[in-house]
Amino acid sequence: xxxxxxxxxxxxxxxxxxxxxxxxxxxxxxxxxxxxxxxxxxxxxxxxxxxxxxxxxxxxxxxxxxxxxxxxxxxxxxxxxxxxxxxxxxxxxxxxxxxxxxxxxxxxxxxxxxxxxxxxxxxxxxxxxxxxxxxxxxxxxxxxxxxxxxxxxxxxxxxxxxxxxxxxxxxxxxxxxxxxxxxxxxxxxxxxxxxxxxxxxxxxxxxxxxxxxxxx
Numbered sequence: 526x527x528x529x530x531x532x533x534x535x536x537x538x539x540x541x542x543x544x545x546x547x548x549x550x551x552x553x554x555x556x557x558x559x560x561x562x563x564x565x566x567x568x569x570x571x572x573x574x575x576x577x578x579x580x581x582x583x584x585x586x587x588x589x590x591x592x593x594x595x596x597x598x599x600x601x602x603x604x605x606x607x608x609x610x611x612x613x614x615x616x617x618x619x620x621x622x623x624x625x626x627x628x629x630x631x632x633x634x635x636x637x638x639x640x641x642x643x644x645x646x647x648x649x650x651x652x653x654x655x656x657x658x659x660x661x662x663x664x665x666x667x668x669x670x671x672x673x674x675x676x677x678x679x680x681x682x683x684x685x686x687x688x689x690x691x692x693x694x695x696x697x698x699x700x701x702x703x704x705x706x707x708x709x710x711x712x713x714x715x716x717x718x719x720x721x722x723x724x725x726x727x728x729x730x731x732x733x734x735x736x737x738x739x740x741x
Contacts, residue, residue, distance in 0.1 A: 635698050666699075
């Protein structure tokens with residue numbers, strides 16, 4: 526009786542192996558498809574510019590859902606004591622105090638514009654106090670390199686951003702990054718298009734024109 530029972534059970538094992546193999550192959554196909562989908566969503570996330578800049582690329586200091594495109598309208602003045610989403614994560618102190626926010630090493634702004642400006646734009650950093658022995662500060666705006674020049678006995682730093690250096694699409698993130706030798710106590714940042722009919726800045730204009738001529 527024992528031998529007969531054994532002979533009836535053993536033939537069923539080879540029949541189960543193809544079924545298990547098919548189930549395992551199917552599970553691997555499903556898992557592979559899932560992970561490919563996850564990888565695709567990670568590479569091409571359908572999120573706002575502000576979300577991508579803050580959570581994915583770690584570019585900005587604050588997350589602000591009310592400004593999904595980090596858009597600015599010119600002219601504009603950014604108060605650095607506010608948690609504005611345009612400040613870079615690098616360089617800026619996360620906490621503001623004494624009506625200013627400190628910028629060290631490298632840091633700046635990220636923003637978009639609804640339309641590209643038709644004139645050069647003056648950018649001005651207003652400081653709580655003038656640093657000792659303040660010199661021109663190098664910056665990179667998109668792919669353009671220039672210098673912020675001290676004005677008002679060192680209480681402001683000013684430069685002109687050439688209109689042709691602005692990215693044309695409202696979905697492209699503009700970046701302006703400063704390299705500061707000593708910490709700056711910044712109270713506000715102003716961006717204003719230049720009215721060539723009423724405003725003349727010969728010193729800055731000459732500097733910018735010289736830089737433009739050196740562009741390759």
